[in-house]
Structure formats: C-alpha cells, structure tokens
Amino acid sequence: MATLHWIDVLIILAFIVYAVSSGIRSRKVASQSLEEYFLAGRSLSGWSAGLSMAATQFAADTPLLVTGLVATAGIFAIWQLWIFALAFLLMGFILAPSWRRASVLTDAELSELRYSKGAATALRGIKAIYFGTIFNCVVLAWVLFATKAIAEPFLVWDQWLPAALYQPILHLVTWVDIPLSVNPHDPHVWVNSTNNLISILGIVTVTLFYSTTGGLRSVVATDVVQFSLAMLGTAFYMGYIIYHFGGMGPIIEQIRERFATGGPGGISPNQILAFVPSQAKDASFAVLAVLGLQWLIQLNADGTGYLAQRSMACKSDRDAKLASVVFTIAQVLLRSLFWLPIALGLLLFFPPDLSLAPEILKHEREVTFVKGIVELLPWGIKGLMLTAMLAALASTIDTHLNWGASYWTNDIYKRLICQVWLKRDPNPRTLVWVARGSNLIILMISMLVMTQLTSIERAWKIALLLGAGMGVVLVLRWLWWRISAWGELACIIVSLLAAWPLLEFVDDEAIRLLVMAVLATAAGIGVSLLTTEDPEHLRRFFRLAQPPGWWGPIAASLGVDPGTNVKRLGRGFAAMLSAAFCVFFFLTGIGSWLCHSPVPTWWSLSWGLWIALQLVMGIALVPVWLKLGFSQEAEKMPLPVHAKVTTLDPTLDDR
Numbered sequence: 001m002a003t004l005h006w007i008d009v010l011i012i013l014a015f016i017v018y019a020v021s022s023g024i025r026s027r028k029v030a031s032q033s034l035e036e037y038f039l040a041g042r043s044l045s046g047w048s049a050g051l052s053m054a055a056t057q058f059a060a061d062t063p064l065l066v067t068g069l070v071a072t073a074g075i076f077a078i079w080q081l082w083i084f085a086l087a088f089l090l091m092g093f094i095l096a097p098s099w100r101r102a103s104v105l106t107d108a109e110l111s112e113l114r115y116s117k118g119a120a121t122a123l124r125g126i127k128a129i130y131f132g133t134i135f136n137c138v139v140l141a142w143v144l145f146a147t148k149a150i151a152e153p154f155l156v157w158d159q160w161l162p163a164a165l166y167q168p169i170l171h172l173v174t175w176v177d178i179p180l181s182v183n184p185h186d187p188h189v190w191v192n193s194t195n196n197l198i199s200i201l202g203i204v205t206v207t208l209f210y211s212t213t214g215g216l217r218s219v220v221a222t223d224v225v226q227f228s229l230a231m232l233g234t235a236f237y238m239g240y241i242i243y244h245f246g247g248m249g250p251i252i253e254q255i256r257e258r259f260a261t262g263g264p265g266g267i268s269p270n271q272i273l274a275f276v277p278s279q280a281k282d283a284s285f286a287v288l289a290v291l292g293l294q295w296l297i298q299l300n301a302d303g304t305g306y307l308a309q310r311s312m313a314c315k316s317d318r319d320a321k322l323a324s325v326v327f328t329i330a331q332v333l334l335r336s337l338f339w340l341p342i343a344l345g346l347l348l349f350f351p352p353d354l355s356l357a358p359e360i361l362k363h364e365r366e367v368t369f370v371k372g373i374v375e376l377l378p379w380g381i382k383g384l385m386l387t388a389m390l391a392a393l394a395s396t397i398d399t400h401l402n403w404g405a406s407y408w409t410n411d412i413y414k415r416l417i418c419q420v421w422l423k424r425d426p427n428p429r430t431l432v433w434v435a436r437g438s439n440l441i442i443l444m445i446s447m448l449v450m451t452q453l454t455s456i457e458r459a460w461k462i463a464l465l466l467g468a469g470m471g472v473v474l475v476l477r478w479l480w481w482r483i484s485a486w487g488e489l490a491c492i493i494v495s496l497l498a499a500w501p502l503l504e505f506v507d508d509e510a511i512r513l514l515v516m517a518v519l520a521t522a523a524g525i526g527v528s529l530l531t532t533e534d535p536e537h538l539r540r541f542f543r544l545a546q547p548p549g550w551w552g553p554i555a556a557s558l559g560v561d562p563g564t565n566v567k568r569l570g571r572g573f574a575a576m577l578s579a580a581f582c583v584f585f586f587l588t589g590i591g592s593w594l595c596h597s598p599v600p601t602w603w604s605l606s607w608g609l610w611i612a613l614q615l616v617m618g619i620a621l622v623p624v625w626l627k628l629g630f631s632q633e634a635e636k637m638p639l640p641v642h643a644k645v646t647t648l649d650p651t652l653d654d655r
Helices: 007-031 034-043 046-058 063-073 075-082 085-102 110-113 119-151 161-176 189-245 248-260 270-273 285-293 306-312 317-349 358-378 381-422 428-450 456-468 471-479 485-505 510-529 533-544 552-558 562-595 607-630
Strands: none
Touching: 007 189, 007 381, 034 189, 034 306, 034 381, 034 485, 046 063, 046 119, 046 189, 046 306, 046 317, 046 381, 063 075, 063 119, 063 317, 063 485, 075 285, 075 306, 075 317, 085 306, 085 317, 085 471, 085 562, 085 607, 110 119, 110 428, 110 485, 110 533, 119 189, 119 381, 119 428, 119 456, 119 607, 161 189, 189 248, 189 317, 189 358, 189 381, 189 428, 248 270, 248 317, 248 562, 285 317, 285 510, 285 607, 306 381, 317 358, 317 562, 317 607, 358 381, 381 428, 381 552, 381 607, 428 552, 456 485, 456 510, 471 485, 471 510, 485 510, 552 562, 562 607
C-alpha cells in the first residue's frame, strides 16, 4: 500500500472542492430546462467542448488498456484506438453542423425528426434503452472496474476509518461474496474489496453531486480542469521514467536486450516498437481490414452519444467543427505521445511473468500503470497523478451518467411515458428532477455489471461488438435519403441476435467484428430499400438539418441543386481525410522518433528520412484541412433556415 503525503492529500481535496463548487455554481441555470441541463443552453465554445470530449475519453481505464496492449501486442495494436480519429473528424467536418441544426436533445430524439411516425417512435424508445442503458452501462462498468486498480494501493480505508464504521461494511462485502479486489486470490481480498467499495462510492458520490446539480455546464468545467491535470501529471510521469533510465535510447536498448528471445506471448522487440503493419505482431489481412473499417463499423461513427451531445451544445457550427479537431489532436496525438514512453518503461521496471495465462497477463500488465505511480513517483507528483487518475474517472463517469440520463428523461419519461402514454407534457422542472434520479439508477446498474467483468479489454471488446453493426447505417441516415427507421431497427435486432453466438463460437476478434458489420449493415440497407419514409417528413428534416450527401429528390423539391449537396459531402470528406492523415503523420513521425521504432520492411532509405517524411507530410496537410474545413465556402449552407418548400416531385416514392 502507498503512503500519501499531506501534499498529495491537499491536491486531491483541491480538485474535489473545485468539482463540487462547479456544480453549485451552475445549479440554478441547469434547473431551468432540459436544454440547460443536458446541453448547457447550447453555449459551449469549440475549445471547451473538444477538451471535454478528450477528458471523457482520456478516462482512467484507457492508459491501463494502452499499457496492456503495448506489452502484449506492441505499439501497432494501439491503432485500434488511433483509427477512431477518422470518425471524430467525420463528425466534425461533415455531420456536426447538422447535429446542431437538428435542435434535438439526444440522438434517440433524432429518430422522430429523421423518420416518419410509427416505426420512428418505436426506434426512439429502443435506442434510448439500447444506447442509454445497455451500451452505456457496459462502458460505465468497465470504467468503474478500472477504479479498483487505481484506488486499491492508495485509499486504505481500513487504516483510516474507526472499526465501528468499517467493520459493518466489511461484513456486508464478505456476505455478498463478490470480490472487488484487483487480485481475487490475495489473502486480504475482503479488506481490499471493502476499501475499493468505499473508494468507488466516494468517487461516484462526488461525481453524482456536481453532475446532477450543475448538469453539462459543471461536467464540462470539471472536464477541462481534469484534462489539464491529466496531461500535466502524465508529463511528469513520463519525464520521471525517461530521466530514470537516462533517456529513451537506453530504454529501447534494454527492451531489445531483455526481450531478444521473446516477450509476452512471444512478441519480439521490433514487434513491441512497431508503428507499421509490416513489422507488427499478428497484422493479418483480417486484422488490417478491421483496423481500416473499425472507425466506421462502430456505434459512435456519426457521433452518436456524448460526442454528438457536445457538438449540439456548441454555440455555432464553426465551434462544433473546432471541437472535433481539438478533441482529435488532444486524444490521438498528444496523450499517446505521453503514454508510449511510460508503457515501454514499465516493461523494464516491472518485467512480465511470461508463465501467466494470456488473459491474466493482460490484466497484470494493465495494472502496472498504477503500480508505477505507487512505487516510482515522489510525493507531490504522486498526488498530482493520483488526482489526475481519479479526476479522469470522474470525467468519464459524469459524462456517461449525464448522457444516459438524457435518454431516460427526454426519450423514455417525457416522450414515451408522458406524451405517448399519459397524453400530457411534463413540467420542465420535473424533468430536471427525473434526470437527476436517472443518474442514480444508471449508476446502480453499471455497478452490478462491473462485478461480472474480468478485464478492461474484455469489456471493451464486448462494447465494440455490440456497436459494430450500427456505424454504417447511422452515417448513411445523414447522407442518404433512402435509409429508413425499419432499416435502423433491423441493424439493432441483428446486432443483438448475433452478439452471443459470435462471442461463443468465433475466436478471432477481427473476423467476429467483420461478420457482425456485414450482417447488420446488409440487414439495415436491405430493409431500408424495401421500406419508405414520408417525403414531406424528409423535406422537413432536410430543411432543418441540411445534411450533405445524396438527397437528390428531396433537395430538388426544395429548390436545391443536388450536385451542390454532393459537392459539400466531397469537400467535407476531403477535409476529414486530410486532417486525419495530418494527425497520423505527426503521430507516426514523432512517435517513431521517440520510441526508435523500426521502419517498414519495404523502406530502403535511412531511418532519419522516414521520420522526416512523416513530419513534412503532416506540416503540408495543415493548410489543406484548414481551407477545406473552415473557409467561408466550407461553411456556406444551400438553404436559409426557413427555406420555402417547392412542389414535391410526384415520382419521389418510386425512386
């Protein structure tokens, strides 16, 4: 167990005071309406929204996941996280303005705006349950799972609390017989489990207070501070490891020496350090296909969830675009360059036990990130890093609670219970209190799911599989008028039906994801082609959201040249790709230089020229995506907000 210095304790308490005060400051305005509570009155700047997204995805579990991946599969394995930059920038340059103009509170509400009555209402309710409860609670559960690894070495409540208070909790945990310890075979498993339970309850109590009182405003205000703390603490952590070994060069040399005959799972030094597939471990065609498509075949491909929520909360279309760019740079580039030296250094500080089973070894390597904080960092830096990790937990928890509660309140209680069933509109202040109560219920469900998890990576894979069938259709509903509510429903049904047999009978994760994506996407498109939406309803949606893409008959009926709309999509797509490759070039160039990564097998020139090429390409692409994405031409819309509707093409339904 680690001993906390009083300076460490003060740093933690300072963040708690700030978080609680942010909720108190925003409570009055947040209580006015659901829009104020869940979307901060649509007043966020692009910078604050982008950093809030980054803080949520920084999370406390992600550095643990990265540490485990680098040790067992090498740096190249992290491309399964980095590739999501394409989805983030797709949302920003192509879809974020339409999310804002749609003026919905949740992506489930978008169902009734995009589709006609009947199936649309059913789809809205199903998505509120599927996204807001099933998917959301699985993600929140693995975040809570990571709390154990962070809290256990530091928060020793058995030494701090009086026996009269501690013993009843210990008896309850022992009676329930669900271990919450990092190591369930530890002789002190029930003491550790009790300590972890108290820690989890303490963290979520603080998080619940500020997120439920202040809504999204307090969530974002806390997120920005959390991300700053996390990056500062991680920079010190990285600096300490590099300083200890005398630079990155000695770290790489020792990795090559120590694992010359094979590391975890037989991985070679080149495979540990590789950024490129030709030098990576297990870079099969199926794996590369999943990496190339994973950003699209996932639940958040169009921003669905808290990413769209942040976009909708921005004060302008330009801010919504900027948020995605800030998020991508902070998320994919900056934090990764800090984590890589830490992950490599921890392989040397805590050599892996190669005799462990693969699943146990992954979890053991994940935990070394926290072990390094406990055993290596001096006081002050330890307190800063612990505060950053606890704040990262809070930032992810607060977002998922706020996002999940928006479904329960806006889509289930307000729409289905009050408007559809009871035939009345609820009081705005009542809705805010329903939202606050929903946070608690979602948290309880997530804690139950947490007790069934064995590793962070396992939970992450389940979440990926559940969302793998939805991404393509979710993007197409913005870009193609033929996608229907029945098509989306078909995607959800196929995903749920296929998940269990794929998990049970298909061992290869890449094949599993590809099969799920093909099955669900084919069902969604096929059913959409067999069903139609009311043309008048589609015109109203197009006039309001003005999405780019293939809306030919709808656009023409509103007096818009269909070719113009396709050109908008092409320009946005070019901005997305140029910005993504700009980030990838900088990441590969700086990361390869930092980690002394091997060049591709097909590269015949020097290592230095390979690094220089990446950096030059990254710099060259900066003005390209700035012009494509942020010029006046890029932000020009084909219709004024209240465009006059022209006569509908009578052949529309037959096309």
